Amino acid sequence: TYLDKKFFLKINSLLAQKPDVLCLQDIRLSKFEHVLREYLNHNQFGSFDLECNSSSDSRGVCVIIKRGLDLDFQVFHKDNSENFIAILLKKNFYSLLIGSVYGPLESKDPFFFEKIFQIVTKSDCNDFALIGDFNTVLDPNPPCDNIDLFSHSTFPNPKHNKAILNKIRENFCEDCFRIKNGDKKVFSYLPFSNKLNMSRIDNVLASLEFSINISSISYPPKLLPIFDHKPIEIVLSSLDNGRRGSGPRISSSLLGILGLKQLARIITLETIANNLSTKIPTLDSAIPPAFAYFSQIRNTIQHFISSEKNDGLIENFILKELFHLDMALDSLPSPDTLSSLELGINPDLFFQTLINNITIAISDYQKFFIYNQNIKITT
Numbered sequence: 001t002y003l004d005k006k007f008f009l010k011i012n013s014l015l016a017q018k019p020d021v022l023c024l025q026d027i028r029l030s031k032f033e034h035v036l037r038e039y040l041n042h043n044q045f046g047s048f049d050l051e052c053n054s055s056s057d058s059r060g061v062c063v064i065i066k067r068g069l070d071l072d073f074q075v076f077h078k079d080n081s082e083n084f085i086a087i088l089l090k091k092n093f094y095s096l097l098i099g100s101v102y103g104p105l106e107s108k109d110p111f112f113f114e115k116i117f118q119i120v121t122k123s124d125c126n127d128f129a130l131i132g133d134f135n136t137v138l139d140p141n142p143p144c145d146n147i148d149l150f151s152h153s154t155f156p157n158p159k160h161n162k163a164i165l166n167k168i169r170e171n172f173c174e175d176c177f178r179i180k181n182g183d184k185k186v187f188s189y190l191p192f193s194n195k196l197n198m199s200r201i202d203n204v205l206a207s208l209e210f211s212i213n214i215s216s217i218s219y220p221p222k223l224l225p226i227f228d229h230k231p232i233e234i235v236l237s238s239l240d241n242g243r244r245g246s247g248p249r250i251s252s253s254l255l256g257i258l259g260l261k262q263l264a265r266i267i268t269l270e271t272i273a274n275n276l277s278t279k280i281p282t283l284d285s286a287i288p289p290a291f292a293y294f295s296q297i298r299n300t301i302q303h304f305i306s307s308e309k310n311d312g313l314i315e316n317f318i319l320k321e322l323f324h325l326d327m328a329l330d331s332l333p334s335p336d337t338l339s340s341l342e343l344g345i346n347p348d349l350f351f352q353t354l355i356n357n358i359t360i361a362i363s364d365y366q367k368f369f370i371y372n373q374n375i376k377i378t379t
Contacts, residue, residue, distance in 0.1 A: 003032050006226060008039070014231065015045035021089075022048075022064040023131045025102035029054040029062075040064060051086040053078040061086065061100040061132065063087045077119050081109065084116060088125065094364060096210065097128040103201075106159040113163040117172065126299060127210040130173070133189075134203050136160040138168075138175045147185055148200040156201060164205065176204040176217050176234070186219050187228045202232055208322040209302065213237055250359055254366045258301050258318055259294065262325050266290050267361045268335050271354045277344040286332055290325070297321045298368075305369060318368035 014022060029036060033052055040048040047067040054060025059082050065073060069091075076086040086099040097120060104112055113134075120128050132255060136157040137148035143155055155161070167173050177186075177200075187198035203235060209340045215237035219230040254260070266287065273283045297318060343350050 003035050004031070005342070009224060010226065011036070011039070012043075013227075015043070015048075017220075017223075017231070018045070019064075020066045020069055021098060023098065023100035024062050025060075025100060025133045026063065027052065027054050027060040027062055028057050029060055030057050043088065049073070050189075051075050051085060051087055053082045056082065059083060059102055059104075061085045061102050063098060065089075065102050076123055079115070083109070084119075086119060086123070088123065091364075094368065095125050095127065097123045097125040099128070099130040099132075101132035101134060103133060103157065103160055104134070106157040110159050113160050113167075115367075117167055124134070126302060127207055128173075129176075129204060129210055129234075130205040130236075131204050131232065131276050133201060134160065134164070135201055136164070137200055138164060138178070138203060140165055147183060148187075150187055150198040151194075151196040152199065155246075156199065167205075171208060173205045173207055174211055176206050176211050176214055177219075179211060180214065180217050188219050188232070190222070190228055190230070192228050202229055204232060204234060243357075250362050251366050254369060257366065257369050258304075259297060259322060260362060260365060262294060262297075262329070263321055263365055264358055265326075265363055266294060267358050268354065269329070269332060269338075271350075271357050272335060272338045275343055275345050275350050275353065276338070277342045280333070280338075283332055283338075286328075290328065293328070294323055297325065302368075320359075330341050330378070 014024075029052060029193065033050075037050045040050050049065045049067060050062060051065070051073070052060065052062030054062060054325050061082065061084060063085060065071065065087075072090040076088045078085050081104065083102045084099060086097055089096045089098060099116065099120070101116065106112070116130065120130070137146060137155075138161065139146045139148040140161060141147070143149050143152040144154070146155075149155075168175060170366050187200050188202035189199045190247075191197055200219075202219070206214070213236050214234055216233075216235045218233050220233055222228075222230050268289075269283065270287050273280065273287060300314065300318055300321070304318060345353075
């Protein structure tokens with residue numbers, strides 16, 4: 001079959017909501033992925049990139065990303081059954097793993113969610129969100145008392161439910177809708193065959209680190225009568241603030257936070273190295289490991305500042321690691337020495353680039369610090 005008018009009616013109704021990132025399930029692209037890709041490249045709603053896992057007339061998932069967000073992204077994982085795709089998004093030092101999920105019947109894949117959680121763990125990404133049609137609910141109660149079911153006599157895919165709840169109890173992830181909305185009763189799936197058999201099988205599971213950045217999550221009304229699912233709308237506080245603000249700003253009250261000085265040093269060296277007329281191999285080869293080392297330290301800092309009780313041993317460990325990073329940076333040519341070399345661009349443009357790069361990196365790092373101070377990790 002071809003991607004027909006009905007398909008593009010659905011796509012357009014979703015793009016009209018002006019999403020930054022869109023996760024879709026059951027897209028059934030078959031051999032027509034290129035048709036959707038070309039349409040997303042330029043249409044009345046803007047330009048979008050497409051990453052998908054759909055090569056047949058059944059099932060299939062994808063992630064659509066709006067261009068112009070200054071995001072780097074790559075596919076981290078696609079499963080063979082075309083029920084899952086994970087995309088790693090990166091901006092400056094921040095990484096987010098987004099998974100578009102289409103839960104299969106447990107009779108066909110009883111360990112589907114266990115495998116998904118293993119993939120997330122392998123990504124080593126603290127911030128992640130799994131979004132989509134899970135084909136199960138997250139309330140463990142029987143159908144007659146289940147807040148996520150209405151007029152159901154059976155429980156949909158209970159093994160999937162159990163696998164998810166085990167991870168929630170371990171504080172690996174959380175049901176973002178319940179965290180933000182308590183016991184509010186909402187149903188996302190309204191089947192055509194029996195409209196009374198409603199359920200909330202469309203969900204968002206996220207790490208505690210990412211969930212704190214969600215300012216709201218809701219199920220708007222169905223966009224078209226040809227949908228049998230409501231969309232999920234997630235608004236992130238950090239992105240929202242970035243849109244309405246006057247650009248990145250450095251807070252003078254947060255200049256002494258752990259790791260900020262080292263971050264500024266790395267950004268300075270990288271900006272200089274990228275703009276010299278003659279490359280310095282020792283400097284170019286040293287910067288990526290410095291970034292990687294800093295990212296490891298940042299993960300420890302995240303755990304330290306988000307814990308209810310700050311651990312002096314962890315703080316001492318962080319200080320020791322930052323000292324080692326400073327020593328490694330001290331072994332490289334100093335910014336004063338490098339700035340005396342010939343630049344490959346106009347000096348005024350270089351200094352503006354340097355100021356911009358430092359401002360963006362420090363502003364993002366200060367936001368990361370503020371957000372994570374509000375997270376409570378149970379150990």
